[in-house]
Amino acid sequence: MDRDAALKTIRQTVDPLGEALHSLHMSGTFYCRSELTAPWGVDLPAMPHCLMFHVVSQGEAWVTVPDADPCHLSAGDIALLPHGEGHQLTHAIGAPSVDLFDLPREELGDRYERIITGGGGAVTNLICGAVTFSHPVAQQVIGMLPKLMNLRASVPGNAWIHDSLRFITAEAENLRPGGDTIITRFSDILVIQAIRAWIDHDPSAQQGWLGALRDPQIGRAIAMVHRDPVRDWNLQSLADTAAMSRSAFAAAFQEKVGETPMHYVRRWRMGLAESWLREGQATVAEIADRLGYQSEAAFSRAFKSMRGVSPGSLRKGANATATAPTGK
Known part of the structure; x- marks a missing residue:
């Protein structure tokens, strides 16, 4: 498939901004x-x-x-x-x-x-x-x-x-x-x-992350990370998703989103983990396994480095909020 055909397929199959609003x-x-x-x-x-x-x-x-x-x-x-x-x-x-x-x-x-x-x-x-x-x-x-x-x-x-x-x-x-x-x-x-x-x-909505979602190639890569965050993403696989070379994709992603592709992937995974922890429906070990980490300790280190708090303490805080009595 040539580049024009690939871009046409991207536009027909992915609506990153629509998925974000969904x-x-x-x-x-x-x-x-x-x-x-x-x-x-x-x-x-x-x-x-x-x-x-x-x-x-x-x-x-x-x-x-x-x-x-x-x-x-x-x-x-x-x-x-x-x-x-x-x-x-x-x-x-x-x-x-x-x-x-x-x-x-x-x-x-x-x-x-x-x-x-x-x-x-x-x-x-x-x-x-x-x-x-x-x-x-x-x-x-x-x-x-x-x-x-x-x-x-x-x-x-x-x-x-x-x-x-x-x-x-x-x-x-x-x-x-x-x-x-x-x-x-x-x-x-x-x-x-x-x-x-x-x-x-x-005009400000045309810049940064929202503007990147509108880009047919960078937006597709972002949407695929959102859809499948646990996939073993690397720079080459993300560039392939966008139908771009590694160097062109890395430069365009950095320019439009303001961070490297792999940093975005890690930050996105930790955002999902935080959401799951606050919901209280999975243990730290289960979330670590869900995100493909080899151990709970490795996940905990990565989470604290990215979010500034340990996953265990965040989950305990969410549980305490959920079970605390409310007053009128």
């Missing part, structure tokens, strides 16, 4: 439906390792994040805070705000609550969420996003937002059986669409 499945989801009347204002604390989002189903709101311009939201607009930074939601810029945990709330389920507050003026209804993403691809995507993103329903091509909001609002108000699942699925769609819109239009 990994954006939410976990650890918590929702709040807020019914607010002006004047109102809420201080939301930082939630590290969470993506937070706010959807305005009625009225308007302002989102203020430190070191960023205030963002105005109208009905149907979505604001995403990918890194869980503390911020304010208010009816107007500079309006007084109250700590979220000082507001009266109605617990409607383990992962769902409602807040009703305000001064009796103009009405704003919000659906807000805090979610996490456990898959390493998702974490890599989220890590590249700006601190505040806004998807406007008024932009041509975003009419689907209103349809999605109708479903989410109806489920949030009625709380029928399975409603929590429906809210989660539609929230998946809202978040992924917001990220797609950013990728399509923001």
